[in-house]
Amino acid sequence: MKKRQELFKKIGIVGLGLMGGSIALAAKKYKISQECLGVAHSKETFKKAQKYKIVDKVSRDFKILKDADLVILATPVETIKEIALLISKIIKKECIVTDVGSVKKEIVLKLEKILPNYVGSHPLAGSHHTGMDYADAKIFKDSLCIITPTAKTLSNSLSKIKKFWEVLGMHVVSMPAPLHDRILAYTSHLPHLIAFNMVYSLPCGYLKYSAPSFKEMTRVALSSPRLWQDIFINNRKEIIMSLKMFTANLSILEKILIKKDIAKLGLFLKKSQEKRTKLL
Amino acid sequence: MKKRQELFKKIGIVGLGLMGGSIALAAKKYKISQECLGVAHSKETFKKAQKYKIVDKVSRDFKILKDADLVILATPVETIKEIALLISKIIKKECIVTDVGSVKKEIVLKLEKILPNYVGSHPLAGSHHTGMDYADAKIFKDSLCIITPTAKTLSNSLSKIKKFWEVLGMHVVSMPAPLHDRILAYTSHLPHLIAFNMVYSLPCGYLKYSAPSFKEMTRVALSSPRLWQDIFINNRKEIIMSLKMFTANLSILEKILIKKDIAKLGLFLKKSQEKRTKLL
Numbered sequence: 001m002k003k004r005q006e007l008f009k010k011i012g013i014v015g016l017g018l019m020g021g022s023i024a025l026a027a028k029k030y031k032i033s034q035e036c037l038g039v040a041h042s043k044e045t046f047k048k049a050q051k052y053k054i055v056d057k058v059s060r061d062f063k064i065l066k067d068a069d070l071v072i073l074a075t076p077v078e079t080i081k082e083i084a085l086l087i088s089k090i091i092k093k094e095c096i097v098t099d100v101g102s103v104k105k106e107i108v109l110k111l112e113k114i115l116p117n118y119v120g121s122h123p124l125a126g127s128h129h130t131g132m133d134y135a136d137a138k139i140f141k142d143s144l145c146i147i148t149p150t151a152k153t154l155s156n157s158l159s160k161i162k163k164f165w166e167v168l169g170m171h172v173v174s175m176p177a178p179l180h181d182r183i184l185a186y187t188s189h190l191p192h193l194i195a196f197n198m199v200y201s202l203p204c205g206y207l208k209y210s211a212p213s214f215k216e217m218t219r220v221a222l223s224s225p226r227l228w229q230d231i232f233i234n235n236r237k238e239i240i241m242s243l244k245m246f247t248a249n250l251s252i253l254e255k256i257l258i259k260k261d262i263a264k265l266g267l268f269l270k271k272s273q274e275k276r277t278k279l280l
Numbered sequence: 281m282k283k284r285q286e287l288f289k290k291i292g293i294v295g296l297g298l299m300g301g302s303i304a305l306a307a308k309k310y311k312i313s314q315e316c317l318g319v320a321h322s323k324e325t326f327k328k329a330q331k332y333k334i335v336d337k338v339s340r341d342f343k344i345l346k347d348a349d350l351v352i353l354a355t356p357v358e359t360i361k362e363i364a365l366l367i368s369k370i371i372k373k374e375c376i377v378t379d380v381g382s383v384k385k386e387i388v389l390k391l392e393k394i395l396p397n398y399v400g401s402h403p404l405a406g407s408h409h410t411g412m413d414y415a416d417a418k419i420f421k422d423s424l425c426i427i428t429p430t431a432k433t434l435s436n437s438l439s440k441i442k443k444f445w446e447v448l449g450m451h452v453v454s455m456p457a458p459l460h461d462r463i464l465a466y467t468s469h470l471p472h473l474i475a476f477n478m479v480y481s482l483p484c485g486y487l488k489y490s491a492p493s494f495k496e497m498t499r500v501a502l503s504s505p506r507l508w509q510d511i512f513i514n515n516r517k518e519i520i521m522s523l524k525m526f527t528a529n530l531s532i533l534e535k536i537l538i539k540k541d542i543a544k545l546g547l548f549l550k551k552s553q554e555k556r557t558k559l560l
Contacts, residue, residue, distance in 0.1 A: 124491045144489065173489070186482055188491035194474060195497060196552040197533060201526045202466055207558055209424065209453070211404050211468035217475060217497045221556040225549035232545060236537040243534055246481045247527065253477055254523055257516040265512060269505035272476040276501040278487055 007164055008033040012068035014083055016040050016049050016058070018126055019100050020074030021135025024054045026168045029137045037064050041075070048132050062087050070164070073099035077230035081110050088114045096157045102184065103234040104148045104177035112152050119161040120148035120177060122184070123170060128222040141169035148177040185238035190246060192228055193239060195221040287444055288313040292348035294363055296320050296329050296338070298406055299380050300354030301415025304334045306448045309417045317344050321355070328412050342367050345375075350444070353379035357510040361390050368394045376437045382464065383514040384428045384457035392432050399441040400428035400457060403450060404468070408502040421449035428457040465518035470526060472508055473519065475501040
């Protein structure tokens with residue numbers, strides 16, 4: 001078999017949690033670069049990265065990224081902007097930078113001002129777990145990755161970033177950042193908000209009688225509050241819009257129940273069930 | 281190994297869908313009775329039951345139940361009451377009857393008037409699938425079964441029904457039917473209503489971008505609209521009450537987002553996440 005040429009010489013990953021750690025493992029597995037560097041914020045993660053050799057070199061200092069030709073920012077949404085500013089003074093001019101933030105509009109707006117060679121990404125992969133211990137190269141396989149280029153995005157960088165996620169096994173779709181945020185409000189952010197609220201609203205004494213449906217629907221409420229606080233705040237406008245649609249329909253359902261309108265209820269459920277089958 | 285004595289001589293199952301079919305398979309597996317009879321409503325289910333020998337004898341006529349000493353009603357909530365009336369004229373006086381309806385107050389109230397030897401049950405098992413094809417003896421293992429005796433319930437029947445579900449592998453808990461309906465509104469019925477509403481509220485064009493969280497949280501919206509329509513209508517008062525709590529907290533979250541109150545949001549999410557960890 002012909003050896004595939006590496007996409008990059010040196011890649012640097014900032015943040016070695018579930019997402020950053022998984023990228024590191026996948027980059028090694030698919031031989032994406034000659035060398036993989038990592039930046040860890042906490043001492044604990046730094047030590048773990050050394051112990052498990054999740055990257056070739058790890059540091060707590062951004063200077064390690066000075067020769068990288070790709071840098072991936074894999075930290076919570078709120079810290080991505082600060083880190084971008086810090087690394088902008090260190091990395092090479094031609095170094096491509098991407099991030100894995102779940103909200104894109106604000107990040108893209110700020111990062112492309114700071115970094116000459118930035119492309120926004122959002123790999124829809126992961127779980128409710130956090131931390132390097134749960135890192136797994138397989139989480140990307142057959143999942144969706146949305147990239148959010150702008151008029152400023154360099155076409156060579158765009159195609160390299162697209163290729164990068166594809167090599168990891170992802171289906172890559174491109175769309176403007178504001179549309180990404182609108183769609184993800186519906187398909188991910190609001191669902192998480194609902195799950196947190198379902199748990200919050202359950203009387204404590206009822207916990208032990210929870211049906212399988214409750215457990216399954218609230219698994220995502222096990223996710224990191226810090227991570228989701230950032231996402232909810234950052235995309236609050238779109239989330240509030242999607243919430244209005246959700247609550248308007250919920251109050252239609254409430255009226256149907258109050259009126260005991262079996263015909264309307266049947267139609268509502270059937271329409272919903274048929275729509276859901278398209279997602280199998 | 282000593283052969284366990286059968287709990288019953290002849291058991292009859294009315295409705296051979298996912299739940300009735302699974303009970304038939306489990307009854308055979310755990311040798312619960314000498315003979316297992318089935319009543320199928322549709323011609324299709326009747327033929328399938330014959331072909332797969334899911335019960336020892338199958339009929340479309342309730343008369344098959346005349347010698348049974350246990351009858352389990354495993355049909356949608358709305359038909360349980362009619363069927364109870366029909367079989368009350370056929371079964372032996374000492375025959376124990378139970379049902380598997382997900383709503384209990386109304387059913388228990390009516391059935392104990394018609395049947396001298398009735399105990400309400402709700403095995404919290406199953407899936408979004410319907411029909412005998414998905415029947416599986418294992419669905420009961422380690423799951424919860426709530427039984428709802430009243431002052432009228434005969435203690436011998438109660439202990440036999442409790443034993444029956446325990447032999448199937450279930451943890452049996454006993455509580456009054458109205459409390460069952462209040463708790464299940466929160467832990468199962470409202471979650472299903474929310475899932476149907478999440479799918480209903482999603483713009484169709486966004487379906488293809490659904491994140492894993494959306495898929496997982498709306499899997500139950502694949503459930504039978506007919507089955508759930510009955511449950512929602514039957515337990516509408518409790519569901520409306522639990523919905524009021526859910527929407528009140530959702531509007532707290534909305535205000536937090538509008539005000540961008542990061543501290544309050546963090547507390548809300550943390551409280552919710554900590555509560556959810558108790559359910560692992």
